[in-house]
Amino acid sequence: MKLYGYFRSSAAYRVRIALNLKNLPYETVPVHLLKDGGQQLAAPYRELNPTCLVPTLQEGDWALGQSMAILEYLEETHPNPPLLPVDARQRARVRAIAQFIACDIHPLNNLRVLKYLKHELKVDEEAKNAWYRHWAEQGLAAVEAMLAGHPATGRYCHGDQPSFADVCLVPQLANARRFNCDLGAMPTITRIDAACAELPAFQQAAPGSQPDAEA
Amino acid sequence: MKLYGYFRSSAAYRVRIALNLKNLPYETVPVHLLKDGGQQLAAPYRELNPTCLVPTLQEGDWALGQSMAILEYLEETHPNPPLLPVDARQRARVRAIAQFIACDIHPLNNLRVLKYLKHELKVDEEAKNAWYRHWAEQGLAAVEAMLAGHPATGRYCHGDQPSFADVCLVPQLANARRFNCDLGAMPTITRIDAACAELPAFQQAAPGSQPDAEA
Numbered sequence: 121m122k123l124y125g126y127f128r129s130s131a132a133y134r135v136r137i138a139l140n141l142k143n144l145p146y147e148t149v150p151v152h153l154l155k156d157g158g159q160q161l162a163a164p165y166r167e168l169n170p171t172c173l174v175p176t177l178q179e180g181d182w183a184l185g186q187s188m189a190i191l192e193y194l195e196e197t198h199p200n201p202p203l204l205p206v207d208a209r210q211r212a213r214v215r216a217i218a219q220f221i222a223c224d225i226h227p228l229n230n231l232r233v234l235k236y237l238k239h240e241l242k243v244d245e246e247a248k249n250a251w252y253r254h255w256a257e258q259g260l261a262a263v264e265a266m267l268a269g270h271p272a273t274g275r276y277c278h279g280d281q282p283s284f285a286d287v288c289l290v291p292q293l294a295n296a297r298r299f300n301c302d303l304g305a306m307p308t309i310t311r312i313d314a315a316c317a318e319l320p321a322f323q324q325a326a327p328g329s330q331p332d333a334e335a
Numbered sequence: 336m337k338l339y340g341y342f343r344s345s346a347a348y349r350v351r352i353a354l355n356l357k358n359l360p361y362e363t364v365p366v367h368l369l370k371d372g373g374q375q376l377a378a379p380y381r382e383l384n385p386t387c388l389v390p391t392l393q394e395g396d397w398a399l400g401q402s403m404a405i406l407e408y409l410e411e412t413h414p415n416p417p418l419l420p421v422d423a424r425q426r427a428r429v430r431a432i433a434q435f436i437a438c439d440i441h442p443l444n445n446l447r448v449l450k451y452l453k454h455e456l457k458v459d460e461e462a463k464n465a466w467y468r469h470w471a472e473q474g475l476a477a478v479e480a481m482l483a484g485h486p487a488t489g490r491y492c493h494g495d496q497p498s499f500a501d502v503c504l505v506p507q508l509a510n511a512r513r514f515n516c517d518l519g520a521m522p523t524i525t526r527i528d529a530a531c532a533e534l535p536a537f538q539q540a541a542p543g544s545q546p547d548a549e550a
Binding site: 170171172173182184185186188189190192193196197208209211212213215216218219220222223224226227228233236237239240241243249250251254259262265 | 425427428434437
């Protein structure tokens with residue numbers, strides 16, 4: 121398998137964690153989101169993935185974009201170790217946390233959105249960072265509320281095995297720290313993040329550990 | 336089952352279509368996103384769903400938020416008629432289209448985002464509408480590129496049965512029309528939208544057919 125991505129993309133980071141947790145070897149193909157006016161916007165990447173977003177997973181000549189669809193595909197084709205519980209309501213809880221991060225936090229703070237704020241709406245650096253922190257802090261506070269004190273929350277977001285929810289949470293927190301978000305009132309998600317950081321699958325997926333990492 | 340939603344929420348609209356396609360009866364509980372400073376932001380809704388977003392599905396005292404998690408839950412607990420194909424790669428294709436709409440088009444044009452643009456960034460009406468059209472048109476053009484000429488595209492997004500992809504596409508197109516987006520160069524998605532519009536499940540889920548509909 122090949123994974124087209126960018127070291128800092130938190131969507132690519134999710135897929136890297138899942139591949140590692142499932143012990144699936146893959147080849148990294150870097151797509152630099154800033155160089156050449158954005159390598160994701162032009163051929164050959166655009167032909168592989170018309171959404172012009174990373175990541176894309178490739179198996180032979182078959183390609184699949186969209187990180188959440190990739191997670192489900194990996195779960196269906198390589199079910200062990202599982203990243204979803206067995207029970208339908210428990211699976212739903214894990215997916216609700218993961219999807220909330222993927223749909224309702226991450227897209228608002230994507231690189232292309234920050235670029236639009238700066239170049240089209242002429243928003244200054246301070247207001248752009250306030251935008252970032254607003255959505256990240258509001259969103260992560262909701263994740264904290266979903267997890268804190270819930271009987272199904274364990275060492276990880278759901279019980280004592282990592283799931284889709286942790287796979288999405290950890291990259292979002294890495295991003296939030298990069299933008300100096302205030303995580304002080306979020307003891308549950310920072311505790312879970314620290315537990316994940318002890319696992320090689322998460323360590324090896326970190327942006328700084330990627331072949332295209334920059335300072 | 337109870338579905339907490341708002342007639343114009345395209346996330347709630349997705350779930351309404353899926354419930355109808357699966358012939359599952361449900362009770363609508365309106366949550367007015369504009370009245371009372373936003374009924375989704377306060378008790379009792381906030382206690383039901385700490386993300387303060389609609390929709391939420393409730394069964395007895397169990398509640399599930401996040402439309403994409405709800406779709407997967409309904410598919411797992413009420414598999415017939417299916418809204419996903421059987422083959423893993425085909426399922427992945429359907430999910431990639433659906434998730435691209437849910438993660439990469441819809442959240443940027445959500446009510447809370449448009450409110451932030453207006454009230455916090457003091458963006459004028461014209462620039463706010465340009466923002467909307469930018470993300471909707473760019474995103475829907477990518478969906479058109481994923482569907483047009485693809486051998487798996489049929490009467491609907493995937494073959495001749497409605498799937499998660501159609502469930503997500505139709506509400507997004509309804510929204511795009513409301514904001515006067517240019518859909519002229521998107522013959523495939525507008526053809527599929529017209530095919531869906533012939534089905535009672537889609538008709539009965541439309542915003543104008545809801546008990547809380549306003550002019």
